[in-house]
Amino acid sequence: MIVEVNAREKYEDYFNSFFADDGKYKVFVSLKDERIGQKFKRDRLKSREGVTHGVVLRILRSQLKTQLKNDGILK
Numbered sequence: 001m002i003v004e005v006n007a008r009e010k011y012e013d014y015f016n017s018f019f020a021d022d023g024k025y026k027v028f029v030s031l032k033d034e035r036i037g038q039k040f041k042r043d044r045l046k047s048r049e050g051v052t053h054g055v056v057l058r059i060l061r062s063q064l065k066t067q068l069k070n071d072g073i074l075k
Contacts, residue, residue, distance in 0.1 A: 001065055002074065011073055024067070030058040 004010070018024050068074040
């Protein structure tokens with residue numbers, strides 16, 4: 001969503017606090033998969049090295065975009 005050059009460095013303090021433990025990012029992430037007619041299994045795959053877990057995340061993109069505009073990150 002952010003196409004500004006060097007945005008990572010320019011807004012580093014903002015994103016460090018945004019993605020910190022208990023940061024604002026949690027408001028914009030959902031673990032629910034709301035596709036009609038499709039159900040995803042949360043599979044667990046075993047291998048020699050360990051166990052792999054699959055997770056489906058849904059990002060609330062429109063709300064995130066609004067928040068970034070309100071915070072002055074997006075124009």
